[in-house]
Amino acid sequence: MSNGSVSRFFGGSPAWVVARLVLLSILVGVILHALGLDPWDIVASLTRLVRHIWFMGWDAVESIWRYFLLGAVIVIPIWLIVRIAKTPGRRA
Secondary structure: OOHHHHHHHHOOOHHHHHHHHHHHHHHHHHHHHHOOOOHHHHHHHHHHHHHHHHHHHHHHHHHHHHHHHHHHHHHHHHHHHHHHHOOOOOOO
16 A cells, blocks of 8 residues: 555544544543443443433432422412312302
8 A cells, every 4th residue: 555545544644543543532431431431341331321320310200209299298288278268159
């Protein structure tokens, strides 16, 4: 292969392409490490990531449910009292 063919194959100067690939690999590695992925056991790491995201979702649902219950303890009885008080044609 001539020098032009190598440059065309790499999409630029081979040294520059290798340098960009190394920097990009380091950046992606940092991101994957922050997500808790391990290159030695990628399948188990991906499974852990999916489970973590899944449980985060259920934690959010649980938090919303608890806020709902906390508010409903006050809101529902007041609403019921107001509705009963406003019923037309009450006969005493």
